[in-house]
Amino acid sequence: MIRNQMRLEFLSCSENVGLARVAVAAFASGVDFNLSDLEEIKVAVSEAVSNAMIHGYEGATTGTVRLSASLSNEDIEIVVEDDGKGIPDVEQAMLPGTGSDPERLGLGFVFMKSFMDEVDVRTEVGKGTRVKLLKSLPGNGNADKFVKN
Amino acid sequence: MGYEIRKEGNILIVKVYGEFDLHAADYARRDIDSQIRAQGVKHLLFDLGSLTFIDSSGLGVILGRYRKVSESGGRAAISGTPPNIKKVMEISGLNRLMPFFVDRASAMLELG
Numbered sequence: 001m002i003r004n005q006m007r008l009e010f011l012s013c014s015e016n017v018g019l020a021r022v023a024v025a026a027f028a029s030g031v032d033f034n035l036s037d038l039e040e041i042k043v044a045v046s047e048a049v050s051n052a053m054i055h056g057y058e059g060a061t062t063g064t065v066r067l068s069a070s071l072s073n074e075d076i077e078i079v080v081e082d083d084g085k086g087i088p089d090v091e092q093a094m095l096p097g098t099g100s101d102p103e104r105l106g107l108g109f110v111f112m113k114s115f116m117d118e119v120d121v122r123t124e125v126g127k128g129t130r131v132k133l134l135k136s137l138p139g140n141g142n143a144d145k146f147v148k149n
Numbered sequence: 150m151g152y153e154i155r156k157e158g159n160i161l162i163v164k165v166y167g168e169f170d171l172h173a174a175d176y177a178r179r180d181i182d183s184q185i186r187a188q189g190v191k192h193l194l195f196d197l198g199s200l201t202f203i204d205s206s207g208l209g210v211i212l213g214r215y216r217k218v219s220e221s222g223g224r225a226a227i228s229g230t231p232p233n234i235k236k237v238m239e240i241s242g243l244n245r246l247m248p249f250f251v252d253r254a255s256a257m258l259e260l261g
Contacts (some may be wrong), residue, residue, distance in 0.1 A: 017171045039233050105208055111205060
C-alpha cells in the first residue's frame, strides 16, 4: 500500500541534480532511514539523474527528466525517466569503468546497485530510459515507523 | 559547491566545500587544470575535510587530475575524508590509486 508519493519534472540542466537528490532525501526522511541510508539514497539518485543528463541527453540542457518516488510500508521506490537516446547494451553499461571518457569512473550503476536493494533498467534506443531504484525500509518496513507530517 | 585553490611549495592544494557533483565537475575541472598549468606545480592535494557530498562525477574530476599529474611525474593525494563519504570512496577504488591521509599536514609531509 502506498503511503506517500511525489513527482518532479525538470530540465536536464546539471544544477537540477542537486535538486533531485535533496527532494528525494527530504521525502525519504519521512520514515526512519538513518543518515547513512539517506546518504546512499542521495548518491543513487544523483547517479541516475546524472546518467540521464550525460548519456540520455548527451549534455543537452533542454531534455526533460522525470523523477518520482513512492513510499509503502515495505520500501521506497524511486523512478528516474528520460526521453533520451537510450542504452544500446544495458549489461555492458552496468559494468564498472566501461565508459570511454577518461574523466569518468563509469561507476554510476555500480553505486546504484551498491546502495539500493534493487535496480531495474528499462530502455529503448532512441526513446529513452527508465531506472527504478528500490530500498527496503529499516526493519523491513514496519508501518508504525512511518511518520505522518 | 565551492573550493579554494592555493600553492604551497611544489603542491597545489584544492580544498573542496559542499557538494561535488555533475554541476560542479565541469568548472572545477577547468579551474584546477588551469591552476596546475599557471602555478607550475608538480603535486596535487585534494583536501576533502569540508566536503558534504560526492558522487561519480566529482570522483571523476579527482581521478582525471590524478592521471594528469601522474603523467607529468607528480603525485596526487587526498586528505580529510569525512565519514559520510568514506563508503563512496572505497567503492570507487580511488584509495587504491591515491594515498589517503587523515589531515592536510600529514599529506603535505608525504608529498613535499
